[in-house]
Amino acid sequence: MPMQADEIETMIRAAIPDAHVEITDLAGDGDHYSARVVAESFRGMPRVRQHQRVYDALGGRMGGVLHALQLTTALPS
Template identity: 45%
Template sequence: MAAPTPAQVRDYIAAGLPCEHLEVEGDGQHFFATIVSKEFDGLPRIRRHQRVYAALGERMREEIHALSMKTLTPAEWAAAASAAAGHH
């Protein structure tokens, strides 16, 4: 089976989870995703990750071997962006 591209992994996540911002980098084996979704409001990190795994479903087991992710709510994303802007 061909390894998925970062764009495909991004599409897989977007298909199963409404995202405000979604960025995926990777080499076909290991991926790193930054995922911003209102669905993460009030959820601890483990539940956020489970939500992403649920969106990926079977593909997580069959095609994607390693996925690291940063899961943020829109408010957390805005705060992180504002903090980053303040350090320039």
């Protein structure tokens, strides 16, 4: 069963409480999403580590329940 956008957002916010999260369903199928995650707690982290934090927040669902996630991370402006 595909994941819902609000479930993805909830999981990310639970793991990264200061995150502002925007989820977009790219294909309308609940399987292909884009996520923009902006968090002050990313400061000082390389982009790879920022992405790892988001993937860790999804608890191993990437590649299984969640087929594709186009991820962008950033610091607040």
